[in-house]
Amino acid sequence: MYDNAFTSFFGRINDNLFKLAKIHFDRQLDSENIKFSQISTIQNEYAFKSKEYVDTNELMILRTKNINDNHLFSKNDVVYISKELFDEYKKFSFSAFDTVLVMVGASIGKTGFVTSNMTPSLQNQNMWRFRPKMSNIPGLLIFQYVNYINKHIIGSATGSARSFYRKNCLVNLKFHV
DSSP, X not given: OHHHHHHHHHHHHHHHHHHHHHHHHHHHTTSOEEEGGGTEEEEOOXXXXXXXXXXXXXEEEEOGGGBOTTSXXXXXXXXXXXXXXXXXXXXXXXXXXXXXXXOBSTTTTOEEEOOGGGOSEEEOTTEEEEEESSTTSOHHHHHHHHHHHHHHXXXXXXXXXXXXXXXXXXXXXXXXX
């Protein structure tokens, strides 16, 4: 009983935060033009090797299949590597309020938002990670920008066997900030 009430309560909080970020994003559209790469990092992914996976719940690797329809990550089917490997892969670590965009394959264009219950974790292949470059830009605003960009570039995906985004579609896109 308490689990459902708890989940429902925090689900409503998340919904409200996403709505507030959307309102803030919409208000920004009347401001100065800058390139998206000036306000957000864009981190490439890493293809972890299955031989590195461990059976114990140590350091999570978040994959595209862990992104739910509500854009939040789930721990269902998460794989793990040893915490001892963190220093080797810290470049691919997630922080709370990071945004991801699936940039290749069947789920191209799917976006995700990392919450604190999904850290510490690492970024797997087929997704880019976005993080604000300035402390005064909230992560939810970057999430809104990525969704806005995604909506406008989805038709520009290329590739014959598998569709994929080119990074320069994001880097050079100008925004009102």
